[in-house]
Amino acid sequence: MFTPTYVAQQIINGVNLGSMYALIAIGLTMVYGLLRLINFAHGDLLMLGAYLGLLLVSAAFTPLILTLFIPMLVIGFVGILVERLAYRPLRGAPEVTMLITSLAVSSIIENSMVMTVTAQPRAFNLPAGVNQLHTVAGVSFSTLDALTVGLSVALMAALTLYVRNTRTGIAMRAAAENLRAARLMGIDINRVVMVAFFLGSMLAAAAGWLWAAKYSTVEPFMGFLPGLKAFVAAVIGGIGVIPGAVLGGYLLGFAEIFFVGFLPPAYSGYRDAFVFALLLLILLIRPNGILGASTEERA
Amino acid sequence: MVRVEDLTVAYGGIEAVRGVSLEVGEGELVTLIGNNGAGKTSTLMAISGMAPIRSGRIVIDGEETTKLPPHAIVARGVAHCPEGRLVFGRLTVQENLRLGAYQRKDSAGVKQDLDRVYALFPRLLERRSQLAGTLSGGEQQMLAIGRALMSRPRLLMLDEPSLGLAPLIVQRIFSVIQQLHEEGVTILLVEQNAHLALTVADRAYVLETGEVRLAGPAKQLIDNPEVRKAYLSQ
Numbered sequence: 465m466f467t468p469t470y471v472a473q474q475i476i477n478g479v480n481l482g483s484m485y486a487l488i489a490i491g492l493t494m495v496y497g498l499l500r501l502i503n504f505a506h507g508d509l510l511m512l513g514a515y516l517g518l519l520l521v522s523a524a525f526t527p528l529i530l531t532l533f534i535p536m537l538v539i540g541f542v543g544i545l546v547e548r549l550a551y552r553p554l555r556g557a558p559e560v561t562m563l564i565t566s567l568a569v570s571s572i573i574e575n576s577m578v579m580t581v582t583a584q585p586r587a588f589n590l591p592a593g594v595n596q597l598h599t600v601a602g603v604s605f606s607t608l609d610a611l612t613v614g615l616s617v618a619l620m621a622a623l624t625l626y627v628r629n630t631r632t633g634i635a636m637r638a639a640a641e642n643l644r645a646a647r648l649m650g651i652d653i654n655r656v657v658m659v660a661f662f663l664g665s666m667l668a669a670a671a672g673w674l675w676a677a678k679y680s681t682v683e684p685f686m687g688f689l690p691g692l693k694a695f696v697a698a699v700i701g702g703i704g705v706i707p708g709a710v711l712g713g714y715l716l717g718f719a720e721i722f723f724v725g726f727l728p729p730a731y732s733g734y735r736d737a738f739v740f741a742l743l744l745l746i747l748l749i750r751p752n753g754i755l756g757a758s759t760e761e762r763a
Numbered sequence: 764m765v766r767v768e769d770l771t772v773a774y775g776g777i778e779a780v781r782g783v784s785l786e787v788g789e790g791e792l793v794t795l796i797g798n799n800g801a802g803k804t805s806t807l808m809a810i811s812g813m814a815p816i817r818s819g820r821i822v823i824d825g826e827e828t829t830k831l832p833p834h835a836i837v838a839r840g841v842a843h844c845p846e847g848r849l850v851f852g853r854l855t856v857q858e859n860l861r862l863g864a865y866q867r868k869d870s871a872g873v874k875q876d877l878d879r880v881y882a883l884f885p886r887l888l889e890r891r892s893q894l895a896g897t898l899s900g901g902e903q904q905m906l907a908i909g910r911a912l913m914s915r916p917r918l919l920m921l922d923e924p925s926l927g928l929a930p931l932i933v934q935r936i937f938s939v940i941q942q943l944h945e946e947g948v949t950i951l952l953v954e955q956n957a958h959l960a961l962t963v964a965d966r967a968y969v970l971e972t973g974e975v976r977l978a979g980p981a982k983q984l985i986d987n988p989e990v991r992k993a994y995l996s997q
Contacts, residue, residue, distance in 0.1 A: 631865065638851045638862050645849035648811060650837030650866045650914065757853070 466726065469602040474725040475718075480609050480678075482717025483616035487671040488694035489701070489709035490623065491543075491664020497640030497704035498657050499555075501562045505546060505569040506668055507691020511684060512573065513539040513669025514676035515581065518588050528591065532615075532673045536666045543665025544658055552654070577684035585683040588676040612674045619667060620710055627706060632659055640704050641757075689736075696743045702756025711754060716742075764789050764918055764949045765810060765841075770819035772805045779805040781973040782819070787918065787951050792944045794952040794960040794981065796994055797970035803953040804846050806970070807920050810951075811843045812836045823918070838866055842916030846923045846953075848907040852896025856887055859895050859906055863913030872915070880909035883939055901932035908939065919943065920951045925959065937963060957994035961985040969994070 488510060495503050513535040520531035550569045554562050590608070597604050627633035632655075639646035639656050647653060675690060676682045693716060694709075701712025719742055724732045746754070765787050772780040780802040787793045795803045808814035810821055812833040821829045823839050831839075842863070851859050860880060864873045881888035884905040890898060895906055904924055911919055921940065925933040933956075941963050944950055954960035961967055961981045969977040969990060977984065984990050 631861075634854065634858050634862060635865060638854060638858075641851050641853050642849055644813065645845065645851065646862075647813060647833040648837075648843045648845055648849070649862045649910070650834045651862075652832075652834040 470725075472601075472603045474721055476603060476605050476609065477725070478718035478721040479714070480612055480717070481721055482714035483613050484671045484674055484678075484690065484713075485694050485697045485717050486620065486710045486713025487616050487667045487674075488690055489698040489713045490620070490706055491660075491668050492691075492695055493698040493701075493703050493706060493709040494636070494640070494660040494664050495657075496698070498636070498643070498653070498660055499551065499562065500559050501551060501566065502559075502695065504563070504566040504691065505550075505573060506664070506694070507687030507689075508570050508573040509539050509543055509546075509665045509687070510668040510672035510675065510690060511577070511682070511687035512542060513672035514588065514682045514686065515577070516669070517673040517676060518586060518682050521588065521590060528594070532670060535673060536669045539669035539672075540662040540666040543661040543668075546665075547657060547661040552657075574684050574687075581684070583684055585681045588680050588682050590677055594677070608674075608677055612678070615670065615674070619670060623663060623667070623706070626663075632656065636660060693736075693739060696739060698753075700743060700746050700753055702750075702753030705753075705755050705757070708753055708755035715754075764791075764824065765951070766822040767806065767810065768820040768822070770806065770809055770821065771817040772802070772809050772814045773817045774815060778817070779814075779973055780809065783970070783973070783975055784819075785968050785975065785978070787949055790944075790947050790949055791966065792940075792950045792952065792964050794954055794964035794967045795970055796954060796957040796960055796967060797976075798994075799955075800972070801970040802973040803970055804922055805973075807843060807845075807922055807951070807953060810836070810920065811841065834866070837914060840914075840917035841920065842911040842914045842918070843920045844907045844911040844922060844924065846926065848900075848903045850895040850898070850903050850906050850910070852894060854895055855892050856895055856898070856906055857891040859910050860887075860891075860913050863910035865914075867914065873913070876913055876915055880912055883912075883942075884909055901928050901936075904928060904932070904936060908936065912943075916948065918949045918951065920953075922953045923955060924952075925954060925956050933959070957990070958985075961990075 492503060492506050495501055516535035516538060517531050520534060525531050546569060550565055551562065554565060594608050595606050597606050627636060635646065635651045636656050636659065639651060639653060643653065694713065697712035697716040698709045700715060701708030716739060720735055720739055723735050723738045767783060767785045770780055770783045771778060783802065783806055795806065797803055805814050809816050812831050816829060820827055823841065828836055828839065860877055864876065867873050886902055887905055887909055895903065898906060908924065924936050937959060940950065952960055952964065961984055964981040966979065967981045967984050968975050977990065
């Protein structure tokens with residue numbers, strides 16, 4: 465039953481799902497690293513990105529790639545706006561206050577969407593060519609699958625280069641490690657936080673578009689579960705550390721696909737329970753996540 | 764260069780600094796000495812815009828900076844090398860140094876200062892692509908001082924640069940402090956090793972439970988019986 469082709473197929477599916485989790489997790493981890501804020505509204509920006517994509521796709525906007533890039537840019541600015549209106553006034557507030565605020569922001573965005581576009585799921589249909597299946601050595605994947613992986617890797621590579629080499633990128637890593645010391649260096653934290661929200665929301669919008677394309681549907685609550693799972697991915701990898709979010713995202717994607725793909729079908733309904741059990745298990749062994757700083761390192 | 768007027772810093776209900784006034788003139792090396800909890804670190808943090816100031820004023824070059832955020836104070840030429848060093852352990856030595864020059868736009872000058880820091884502390888040059896977290900305590904202190912110098916500061920504030928270091932390294936760090944002083948950098952030094960601080964400083968303030976207890980030229984204070992008894996254990 466587990467032929468090499470079957471295994472290869474599962475790996476492709478795992479990379480696919482993992483790429484999307486990784487894209488979402490990066491934004492969560494960047495924001496957490498800087499503000500210790502668990503941003504529950506992150507998944508809702510993913511949803512907004514998907515809706516905006518739907519709007520452009522339905523209008524037969526071309527070239528197709530712009531139906532992805534325009535939402536990314538717009539949602540990037542929406543992220544900045546959310547930070548400015550909801551989170552900045554709380555700078556220095558207890559973590560619980562920020563957490564509850566992000567739940568409120570999430571509710572407001574979701575319910576505003578229900579009120580304006582209704583909770584009715586809508587079809588997200590791309591031109592037929594995008595879903596065309598290719599078969600290589602018995603393993604099949606669609607153009608969309610290839611696009612998902614290629615685009616995710618390209619975006620993550622670009623982000624890595626940015627964070628590694630630019631002045632703002634280095635400042636962001638410094639601020640995530642020690643906010644006080646970063647301020648003493650003359651780094652304007654508000655600016656760094658703004659950039660983090662912009663980049664993170666942009667990646668969430670990209671993930672939203674890809675997610676909607678994969679499942680061919682959008683609805684106002686579609687961001688909740690991917691957001692939550694991406695949070696799990698960020699924690700598994702070591703929250704606050706960008707490579708950790710990527711690692712956690714892929715690990716989670718693989719785990720989920722393998723769980724469904726290699727265990728008897730009767731278990732597949734428990735895949736989310738399995739995901740969260742995996743989180744507990746990893747945290748028992750590595751309380752700060754796989755790549756996370758140990759508590760002593762974190763002054 | 765910097766003047767602190769009747770400064771009170773309070774964390775919640777606890778006053779860490781109570782009505783402190785002090786001044787550091789252009790090119791001076793001034794030290795704050797006193798026991799733990801005397802308010803030395805809080806005073807430096809207040810100058811940097813990092814402490815909750817309840818009352819009083821801070822004036823840098825004739826301009827009041829009391830309510831300015833830290834990055835605006837750095838922009839006015841203040842560099843703060845904090846207690847406990849606070850180097851960025853997940854960044855390389857060179858990245859740490861570059862962050863010290865975060866606000867500078869003159870890349871040629873930054874390159875020049877990078878070379879200068881490496882000349883002052885050759886150990887840092889050897890380890891420039893290493894993560895700062897892997898350095899020894901002494902090397903981290905050198906990095907913290909070098910990082911502060913990278914902003915080409917007009918006022919350099921050093922908080923406990925000798926804390927927890929081997930005597931040989933302390934000697935090396937203090938000779939660098941003296942060298943910087945001779946080059947004309949204005950320095951405000953907080954130090955628990957009162958003897959060492961008074962030896963290199965021009966003037967000193969003795970802080971006790973958040974207040975200035977004594978002030979004067981370092982040469983005089985080093986012979987003051989009260990200072991000798993309380994801080995020089997003689």
